[in-house]
Amino acid sequence: MFFDKIVRPALYRVSGNDPETVHERTLVALGGLSRVSPALRALGRVYRTDDPVTLLGLRFPNRVGLAAGMDKNGRALHAWPALGFGFVEVGTVTRHAQPGNDKPRLFTLAQSDAVINRMGFNNAGAEALAARLAAGGKPPVPLGVSIGKSKATPLDEAVDDYRFSLRALHPYADYFAINVSSPNTPGLRALQDKTALAELLAELRKTSTELAGDAEPTPLLVKVAPDLTDEALAELLGVCLEHGVSGLIATNTTLSRDGIAPAETAVGEQAGGLSGRPLTTRSAEVVRFVHEETAGKLPIIGVGGIFDGTGAARMLDAGAGLVQLYSGFALHGPGLVKRVARGLAARPY
Numbered sequence: 001m002f003f004d005k006i007v008r009p010a011l012y013r014v015s016g017n018d019p020e021t022v023h024e025r026t027l028v029a030l031g032g033l034s035r036v037s038p039a040l041r042a043l044g045r046v047y048r049t050d051d052p053v054t055l056l057g058l059r060f061p062n063r064v065g066l067a068a069g070m071d072k073n074g075r076a077l078h079a080w081p082a083l084g085f086g087f088v089e090v091g092t093v094t095r096h097a098q099p100g101n102d103k104p105r106l107f108t109l110a111q112s113d114a115v116i117n118r119m120g121f122n123n124a125g126a127e128a129l130a131a132r133l134a135a136g137g138k139p140p141v142p143l144g145v146s147i148g149k150s151k152a153t154p155l156d157e158a159v160d161d162y163r164f165s166l167r168a169l170h171p172y173a174d175y176f177a178i179n180v181s182s183p184n185t186p187g188l189r190a191l192q193d194k195t196a197l198a199e200l201l202a203e204l205r206k207t208s209t210e211l212a213g214d215a216e217p218t219p220l221l222v223k224v225a226p227d228l229t230d231e232a233l234a235e236l237l238g239v240c241l242e243h244g245v246s247g248l249i250a251t252n253t254t255l256s257r258d259g260i261a262p263a264e265t266a267v268g269e270q271a272g273g274l275s276g277r278p279l280t281t282r283s284a285e286v287v288r289f290v291h292e293e294t295a296g297k298l299p300i301i302g303v304g305g306i307f308d309g310t311g312a313a314r315m316l317d318a319g320a321g322l323v324q325l326y327s328g329f330a331l332h333g334p335g336l337v338k339r340v341a342r343g344l345a346a347r348p349y
Contacts, residue, residue: 019115020106023070023330030076034136040082047084047334049341055299055321056219056246058142058174062086064312064341067303067324068146068177068223072123074132077139084337088139089324090129091146092179095164097125098151101184107270108331111261113307114279115327117253118272120184121148126165133172145169146177146223148185155187158196159203166204170211173218178204181225181252183273189225194235197222201243219246226251226282226304230289237293247299249324250286254279276327280305284318291319307336309343316344 011022033039051062065087066080074090081088100122107116123129126147147165149158166176178200180191191197201220208217222245224236240248253273260268260278268274283304290300302320306312307328315323323344328336 018104019108020103023106027071027075030079033082034076034078040078043079043082047082047338049084049086049338049345051086051341051345053321056175056221057216058087058219060086060322061141062341063316063322063344064337065089065144065301065322065324066329067326068092068144068179069117069119070326070330072121074129074136077133077136077143081139081141083334084341085141085325086341087142087144087174087322089144089146089177091123091177092121092148092182093123093126093129093145093165093169094121094148094150094153095126095161096150096152097128098122105272107267107272109260109264109267109276110331112259112264112268112276112278113327113331114260114264114274114276115330116268116270116272116274118184118270120151121182126168130168130172133169138172142174143172144175144177144221145173146179148179148182149188149191151185155190155196158191159200162200163203163207166207167211170208170218175219175221175246176204176208177249178220178222179252181223183225183253183255192225192228192232192236194239197236197239198243201239201245205244221245221247221249221301223249223252224286224290226254226279226286227256228286233286233289234293237290237298240298241294245298247301248290249301249303250290250320251279251283251304254282256282275304276331277305277307280307280311284314287315287320288318306340307332309340309346312340312344313347316347 049062068089101120153161253275287302300320301322302315303324
């Protein structure tokens, strides 16, 4: 394909084969594009797919969203819908601005269709994102905001950290993703444990209800790791149901290295979370487990290893109502968004 054979090699060549430089230059370009309405309209005519669905009390133009991590600080918000995405999730953002982990921290495994990252929630902070949204406006599709714990915040103060970000961004988010599953912030995954998660969700639910006043509270979704055992995941789901969580996002990146091509095993030894095609089977398994364990009571956004319409359809067949792309988009470009969205639109759901 044109993107794979021409565009991606050129991007890497001019960026010194550094994936993070490619990422940054892409965001700069799309950020500029976001301010050019005629260009956005032209792109939309090429890439948009009309396949509306209602979930979480929100109307989505199609079922394919941009996953958190691609545009942490909301720099290209109006470009993503023009590239065909039916919703956009920004972040993960934290209460405090932070640089993230030391570089290099992003690695592409092209033969494996995979990415390893240990970014560490590098972002400008919740207040900076709120200011950008206030100045530039929301995109014309549902906007999710992923919030996490600042690295400098002790685990026993995590609730206040999440609550601050929720308050700062409440006027702009159509839903919040509660990220307790990134492997790149020390101790974060401990928040998936029953007691810690119950405390966090109770306080965020209370805060969300207070902020909503007489309106419906903004949906809160929990993003889970693919590395949980069935027993641990079932316990987590019980907590989510008990505290009125609106849905689940399954899954985050994995610490497993299964599925990496033999020629890329050396790169695979890099620390961080693995995403992309090696996660395809496990993510769908987690979606199916969540759907069956909750008897379909919790809406699910399926994410992890989606590279075509068949993979996305597998997520929906397992119980997801929406899907998200990140690694597939980064590796194969906007044509993938169009193919996945139109593949789903052609199927009856």
